[in-house]
Amino acid sequence: MSGYTRRDFLKFGAYFGAVMGLGGAAAPTLAAALQRLTESRPPVLWLHGLACSGCTVSLLNSENPGPLELLTQHIHLNFHATLSTATGSVAIDVLEKTIAAGDYVLVVEGSIPATMPKACRVNHEPIGELVLRATRQAKQVPGADGSLQPLVVATGACAAFGGVPAAENNPTGATSVGDYLTQRGQAARVVNLPGCPVHPDWIVGTLAHVLGFGLPELDDAGRPTMFYGKTIHDQCPRFSDYESERFAEHFGDDGCLFKLGCVGPEVYADCTVRNWNGGASDCIQAGAPCIGCASQDFAREAQFPFYRMNPAFPKILAKKAEG
Amino acid sequence: MATKTIDPLTRIEGHLAVKVDVDDNVVSDAWSAGEMFRGFELIMRGRDPMDAQQITQRICGLCPVSHGVASIYAQDDAYGLEVPGNGWRLRNLVQAGNYLQDHISHFYLLSAPDFVDLARLGAYEGDDPKLSMLRDWLRSQDPSPGLIQAAPLLPRYDADYLSEPEFADPVLRHYVTAFDIRILGHKMTALIAGKQPHTPALVPGGITLRPDVKILTAYATMLDKIRRFVDTAMIEDLLTIARRFPQQFNEGRSYGDYLVFGAFIDDEVTGGRYFPAGAWIDGRLEPLDLGAITEDLRFSMFDSTSGLAPLQSDLSPAPDKDGAYSWIKAPRYLGRPMEVGPNARLVVGYHQGHPDIKRLVDWFMGETGMHLDQFNSSLGRHAARVLETKLIADRTVNWLRGVRLGAAEPVCARFDVPREAVGVGLTEAPRGALGHWLEIRGHKVHRYECVVPTTWNCSPRDDQGRRGPMEQALIDTWMADPDQPIEAARVVRAYDPCLACSVH
Structure with a gap:
């Protein structure tokens, strides 16, 4: 876990400063440098498809880190429709700047209405198109075949496997994020975190692993074996x-x-x-x-x-x- | 005239787009568009009726318990079940825990950033550990181009916010505390029902949990913490906001007709529900008449027959239908748009002479100078939600005390799913009146229909062209800067919209 607070960095800075014989005056500079190590980690972009926001609420049920510690000390959540103070045009500006800059960890909650694009839209754009656009710019990791592919964290039953929207009678053609990207010919390394909703530890632990240690070990269905073994x-x-x-x-x-x-x-x-x-x-x-x-x-x-x-x-x- | 769109309207549940026409900084017309459809009622068809409480909880991750409760009430009704005392009390405890977390989440996590300036966190000078943590975080933001500074708490609209330290700091302190307090509400629910969101323990006839003393003691301890938070923080912050933004008691005025289905079984209350059912129409109290409910579809993206009662209509999605601008239907009561939610519950309860409601509402009106009629406003909607949080937190103590321990105490009635039956389950979600209608044929679900709070509040125009309650509330909203329409966003958020619920 990247569980360092600014105070920790000041402390580490003083420690390294002392070890290296630099004295107290060098500590703030070192602290700033160390802190930058965590903050230069990629931001997180969270998109909602055919979702109930249950995974969002579950994320907020995280303990150690609690939600505010998670959002401020562990991950940098550029955009999230339920949690972002930014709204309307300000939110779209944040979203587009994030996608343009790229190299973020993309999290998708909810399935994609593959045969009825109007069944889920953000600012008139079908969610499938937005997810596709966002995937192309996402942080890359080694795929199953070793080639670099954009990483997508499909959180919850709907994003991972289709969930209730994709149940029999499925009027919107709801499909999992992984299957949708395959249909659209978009290669991606999809980490599936099924569960309805996702357990807070499963999503927080996966993000922490990705940000701090790289991709966790996954099974054939793309699930981290540390949780779904x-x-x-x-x-x-x-x-x-x-x-x-x-x-x-x-x-x-x-x-x-x-x-x-x-x-x-x-x-x-x-x-x-x-x-x-x-x-x-x-x-x-x-x-x-x-x-x-x-x-x-x-x-x-x-x-x-x-x-x-x-x-x-x-x-x-x-x-x-x-x- | 200019047209402004707020899309996505964030800090609510789900996909909502709001469009307003603006003349000289004043909203002259408004459209509410639900932007997501999944088709739950179609997915329910042909399934075993016992699936309903699980499938329909997935309509909404914020108030799954409400759908679970409505669904098991509908099944209790269809199967003709007498729920034992432990069964209904434990169900109440599950529902209460979710209400508490939901209202606290809405007031602080989702709404407070409309009133208090989160950018002020960077100037915080006190010694509260969490606020200091946020201050340090805000001050140390990395200017790399890919990182949105201080997201997700910033950026925000430039607006008139509460920023004076003596008023803003306590609200901010409670704002950061609320992130942890709301978790307790979900823990309470999980103690009784296994997990939350989406609880497995709600079943027809009662509940699956056999309670023990440890569970009840843990529940009581967390409830006590929440009650203290509500009494010492939430009510105080409501008063602070009411004194700083008194004009909000006049903003967001809608039709003022209210509908309540009633919630929380309570054997000590007349009518059997702690929040009693009823309607407030044209300034008159009326008993609830389920036969008065119809659903208009002229402006909704369905080409099924408009104006029918629940269970009568087919659900036929038509995303390209001419003139339709929302996935939300337009439910009407006696043909009229009705508002549902905490303000509806308090106004109807007040007029019915509910002693707890009357006492608390009278106290609040005395403190603020607000009139009962001003529950029909943005601040009135927030106030009702906060006051109701206290009512529920306090009443939950009674339900908890009524739970009996021991292997001989039944928690669930026994039953078989009948071959043919019809059932209706009525309750109140945190956002308002919620009904599930169920028809069983050949032991399977023939039709299932949910009429949901945000469907009432955020409905589009009906077949007569009358705006939905929230659309109406937006009319005449004054905006300092139509390009940063925070005043309109405040009107919308006061309704606590849940879009996943409204369309489902």
Whole structure:
């Protein structure tokens, strides 16, 4: 994490000054130089497609860094429609200056209405065109094939995999950011952060990693393995109930939540060990099944099971019985 | 005459464009355009009704709980369920936590920058740790061309802001504190409902959580912190802004007709809801009549039949429809544009003689000299939101005390999804009256329709050409500099628009 405050830099400056025998007078200059190291890091540009702003609100739920520390000490957020004081023409000016200067970390929240461009516009421009323009100018990182490609952080279920707007009946042709860019022939290194919404640690941790240490390790679906490496089921606080086949039959019951629709075995995310809202709880702790909001299949087909037995359940149990 | 467009109108939820005609620095006409459509009601068709509370929460990341609650109320109604005491009380606690974070977010994070000069942070001379951090950050901005100086807090319109240190500094101190305080509201919600935004624990019949003493104690502790913040900071800042910008009690005047569906089940209140349902029309109090609701589509980007009641209309998107300028529909009540939100709840409650509302509103009017009629103004809308934050924070203590512990205490009624049924779920989102209408055929959702607060407030013109409430509120707004239309932006933001909700 780039967790240095100006005060830290003054302190480091004094420390390095002393080490190098420069005395106190050189400290402010050194402090300024060190500080510039962090501030010359690329700014962040955050765009909203077919979104509910849930990922934005989740970002604001970040703790250590809290939201203001995040925005002022860790990242330089050039533009964000919900958080920018700039509005109207001032906001457009900020947006266009940012894109013209390029080399920013692009974050997209929400999916793209590929077949109905008017279903999401900013200043008359379809969001797909804006995202495409912004992608071309974004900071470049090595792609899967080693060539340099613009980096796009697709935050939340909608941007990563399409989400609810792309669910069956999808009237706008809503599609994930990665698929949209592919359709438009735009190469990009897309980091997918599924979850509905994204967990604050997933987005803040990814940005911190990108800014401080480069691209994190990603799986085949573009997800950082540091957050999406294991299934919910394998990290479930009710795993022992599953093992001893104690199943909840009704809401409020103790026991494994399979019969109430838990899809934990098919979902890669660390909710149950990380917990949500500063460690307050998570779905399973609250007696609710994992509804698979971080899954590629989340809500996609009308059959996707919410609160009713996962069709995979009998198969999983049979496999378990075989040992 | 000049035409000015504010697009994107930021610091709200979602994609809103506002266009105004300006004559001699005064707004002579206004258009509100919702710029995003996803088609939730089409996506709901053919799904299992149990999906509804999860799918519809995704309409909005700011008030998902409101949609979750409206959806489970609609299902309670359709399935004929009696919700146990713990069930409705815990639902209230979930909804209250979200209201508190939502109102605090709106007043401070989204709206305060319209009234207090954030650039003043650079001149801060006190010793508050967070304000000092922001001052140092502002002063140390790197002038590299790709970095927007002090973004996202700056730049902003040049305007008349609260900048005198003795008044601005306390507001700024509370502004920075609010970033952390609002998190507590979401934590309270998550304690009961698992996570937030988008909670998994809201289900027909009640809730999935079996509460324990640790959860209730943690909830009580956070609630207490929020109540202290509301009493010592938020109300004080409202008074500061009201004294510094008293003309805002006359700006943003709209029709003054209000609609309330009612919110928070409460067994100690007549009518069963802490905020009771009702309508205030033409200066008269009327009982709520759901049959009076229709939705006009003449200026909305749909080519389905206009003027029908919820569940009657098909939803057929037509982005290129002639003359249409918004994705938002134009809901009307007895054919009239109605305003919804905290001011509607307080005005209707006041006229119904609600003791808590009356006491607090009377106190505020005494402090500021404001008249009840001035809830129909930009500052009146902010004031109602702040006062309501206190009402909810205080009342939540009762709901919390009513929760019973023990394995024998049911949290959820048992049920089967019926083959055919119709249900209506009414509540109040932080932004106003919210209704979900559900029709089940063959155990599946046949039709689902949401009539949402910002749809009422930010609607375009109706079939008769009458402007929506917010469009009307913009008329006669005076602007010092039409190229920096902060006065118009203030009128809009006072409505706390949620565009993802309004179109969905």
